[in-house]
Amino acid sequence: MRYNNSRILTMRKLTFYLLISFVLMLASCNTTVPEEKGYTPETPELKTDRLSPELLWQLGRIGSESVSPDQSNVLFSITNYKVEDNKGFKDWYVYNFSSKETLRITNTAENEGGAVWRPDGEKIGFLSDKSGSTQLWEMNVDGSERKQISFIEDGITGFVYSQEASQIVFTKQVKLGKSVNDLYPDLPKAKARLETDLMYRHWDTWHDYTFSHIFIADYNESGIHNALDIMDGEHFDSPTKPFGGTEDITWSPDGKILAYVCKKLTGMDYSFSTNSEIWFYYPESGKTENFTKGIMGYDMSPVFSPDGKQLAWESMERDGYESDQARLFIAEVESGTRTNLFENYVESAHSITWAVDGKTIYFVSDIQATDELFKIDVTTKNITRITNGIHNYKSVQLVKDKLLARKQSMSHPDELYLVDETTGKDEAITAINKPIFDQLSIGEVEKRWVKTTDGKDMLVWVILPPNFDATKKYPTLLYCQGGPQGTVSQFWSYRWNFQLMAANDYIIVAPNRRGLPGFGMEWLEQISKDYGGQNIQDYLSAIDDLAKEPYVDNTKLGAIGASYGGFSVFYLAGNHDKRFSAFVSHAGIFNFEQMYATTEEMWFVDWDLGGAYWDKENKVAQRSYSFSPHKYVQNWDTPILVIHGQNDYRIPFTQGMAAYNSAIMKGIPAEFLYYDEENHWVLKPQNGLLWHRTFFNWLDKWLK
Numbered sequence: 001m002r003y004n005n006s007r008i009l010t011m012r013k014l015t016f017y018l019l020i021s022f023v024l025m026l027a028s029c030n031t032t033v034p035e036e037k038g039y040t041p042e043t044p045e046l047k048t049d050r051l052s053p054e055l056l057w058q059l060g061r062i063g064s065e066s067v068s069p070d071q072s073n074v075l076f077s078i079t080n081y082k083v084e085d086n087k088g089f090k091d092w093y094v095y096n097f098s099s100k101e102t103l104r105i106t107n108t109a110e111n112e113g114g115a116v117w118r119p120d121g122e123k124i125g126f127l128s129d130k131s132g133s134t135q136l137w138e139m140n141v142d143g144s145e146r147k148q149i150s151f152i153e154d155g156i157t158g159f160v161y162s163q164e165a166s167q168i169v170f171t172k173q174v175k176l177g178k179s180v181n182d183l184y185p186d187l188p189k190a191k192a193r194l195e196t197d198l199m200y201r202h203w204d205t206w207h208d209y210t211f212s213h214i215f216i217a218d219y220n221e222s223g224i225h226n227a228l229d230i231m232d233g234e235h236f237d238s239p240t241k242p243f244g245g246t247e248d249i250t251w252s253p254d255g256k257i258l259a260y261v262c263k264k265l266t267g268m269d270y271s272f273s274t275n276s277e278i279w280f281y282y283p284e285s286g287k288t289e290n291f292t293k294g295i296m297g298y299d300m301s302p303v304f305s306p307d308g309k310q311l312a313w314e315s316m317e318r319d320g321y322e323s324d325q326a327r328l329f330i331a332e333v334e335s336g337t338r339t340n341l342f343e344n345y346v347e348s349a350h351s352i353t354w355a356v357d358g359k360t361i362y363f364v365s366d367i368q369a370t371d372e373l374f375k376i377d378v379t380t381k382n383i384t385r386i387t388n389g390i391h392n393y394k395s396v397q398l399v400k401d402k403l404l405a406r407k408q409s410m411s412h413p414d415e416l417y418l419v420d421e422t423t424g425k426d427e428a429i430t431a432i433n434k435p436i437f438d439q440l441s442i443g444e445v446e447k448r449w450v451k452t453t454d455g456k457d458m459l460v461w462v463i464l465p466p467n468f469d470a471t472k473k474y475p476t477l478l479y480c481q482g483g484p485q486g487t488v489s490q491f492w493s494y495r496w497n498f499q500l501m502a503a504n505d506y507i508i509v510a511p512n513r514r515g516l517p518g519f520g521m522e523w524l525e526q527i528s529k530d531y532g533g534q535n536i537q538d539y540l541s542a543i544d545d546l547a548k549e550p551y552v553d554n555t556k557l558g559a560i561g562a563s564y565g566g567f568s569v570f571y572l573a574g575n576h577d578k579r580f581s582a583f584v585s586h587a588g589i590f591n592f593e594q595m596y597a598t599t600e601e602m603w604f605v606d607w608d609l610g611g612a613y614w615d616k617e618n619k620v621a622q623r624s625y626s627f628s629p630h631k632y633v634q635n636w637d638t639p640i641l642v643i644h645g646q647n648d649y650r651i652p653f654t655q656g657m658a659a660y661n662s663a664i665m666k667g668i669p670a671e672f673l674y675y676d677e678e679n680h681w682v683l684k685p686q687n688g689l690l691w692h693r694t695f696f697n698w699l700d701k702w703l704k
Helices: 005-030 267-272 498-503 521-525 534-547 564-573 592-598 602-609 619-625 629-635 654-665 685-703
Strands: 061-067 073-082 087-096 102-104 113-117 123-128 135-140 158-161 167-175 210-220 223-229 249-251 258-262 277-282 287-290 299-304 310-315 327-332 338-340 350-354 360-367 370-377 383-385 397-399 402-409 412-419 426-428 445-451 457-463 474-480 507-511 552-562 582-586 640-645 670-675
Touching: 061 113, 061 397, 061 402, 061 412, 073 113, 113 158, 123 158, 158 249, 167 223, 167 249, 210 258, 249 299, 258 299, 267 602, 277 299, 299 350, 310 350, 327 360, 445 534, 457 498, 457 534, 474 534, 474 564, 474 685, 498 507, 507 534, 534 552, 534 564, 552 564, 552 685, 564 582, 564 629, 582 685, 592 602, 592 619, 592 654, 602 619, 629 654, 640 654, 640 685, 654 670, 670 685
Parallel strands: 474 507, 474 552, 552 582, 582 640, 640 670
Antiparallel strands: 061 073, 073 087, 087 102, 113 123, 123 135, 158 167, 167 210, 210 223, 249 258, 258 277, 277 287, 299 310, 310 327, 327 338, 350 360, 360 370, 370 383, 397 402, 402 412, 412 426, 445 457, 457 507
């Protein structure tokens, strides 16, 4: 038999290449790329007992807690920040109430979001972008058998199971508007916007011509099917922007009604109004109705009673007033008959939770500068205060005969607690930061009452340095709160952290000045249209009272604050009678006229300032504009640090730039810390560290 030599050579080459390919294939099969894990910092061995900015970013941040349907477990997240990577890693944990053991169920770099229990308790649903877009996934209670459930084009932003898990709601962005490139497709490289109305940007993002819509779909473990946009063609958002979440959406227990929050207004109407409504959608008929029609302020956080016959929600009365009392309302679902449960209560309700029998509602409310747990009888309207202490409870849920609550204070970040509703005593079930706090000395927090210039009693928190020595003199900081109607309760902040300031040997004075909740509506509302009035005098009353103490160095006083607190600092800079030696203003309002014309949520400035600056016949408004800090720059004489972010659309960064430029032109020592990727807040770890280093360097330079 004869063989062709060239053919033999070709066969040998082919065999060689096949062998190489096979070897490479085997090598590739045996080579696995390790999945990137989550991040949990090791507990550092501290060289000092003082809190530092670097240590602040090593603390785990707990949140998103939810009790399992059978009330045997609680699901919660812990976010740890890796400063060198400049990002956070969120992972999920399950705590068992019987065994008192905690199981970590995720350990990835994906930052799974929105994790909740499936109603049968057999699975946990969560959001993941592992597939390339954000989709619904599910896993077992121990974190095993992760499976992608949704395959929605462009991904989803949230989801809510129906009670029987036969249907599911998901939200996604739907494009309904047109960009300049859509209008002129022959100009694909044009980079511009063409605006014809207000609300073209909000908080920290420009409108992208999409709207958040709600979709209802059939659900089973194989996936979701037959998705229907129940807001088809509507130029509205649900959840509400910029901070709304799935708490804006809830199913009735029988799955026959979907309640959702939406402010069905656009453009200038949207920008001037706070009138969000609770809408009912009926899946069987496809009908939508306005359940809260006639209530003109915010209506938020709807929760059905266990039998589905009633709906509870937070309701504000006045359109345009974002800090109105959040009353606790209930209504009969069938008839729509409403009841204001807060007819005899002047504070606000948050974190509404029904008792199993539907006769009681639990809620959180700010009362005299602490956030406490309460319950109300829905028949008699009798309110019972459950807790009383130097703390803030931020949430409440039922766990059999106990309450699960997340608690914080000025001295400690969030942990989860079980609360006895009879005695009010609580027991910690998490202690994620205990190894660090066991090594720290924490400053004492004092509750002090100060007389104001109009004879009122004002609660002032005073935070002393660790190992405080009353025979020494300390530089002292007046803290000016933002909002303007934000609370100075027992909050823990990762930026305006009083214990961190105290650890740097400063005394902090944090007054509950006029305009803050927890002291009745008259106290809360006095600040509107009076920015440069009584609340400024309250600040001065607080610092003057402390300045009398022998341990306060009254030649080394500083004033600090952000947002409205930043305005307060700018205003005090021109009206402080040489009390202060240093100022720090973050994201402060400097020029009221420019603020009115450039902010996004017009309802805020229109209500608080009393109207437009060009309305010369409006005496209330004209008085408000007379308080604009830029009108007092001629009096500035004190070093000032100004901080602002490029993406701050609530108070545009040019406000901070104008203040800084004015100080420099007047020859006043000043610094301008400008972030080109931060908004009204500072969110990135390394930017946060830079914030604190600049903050303390500035204060130390002028007050030490």
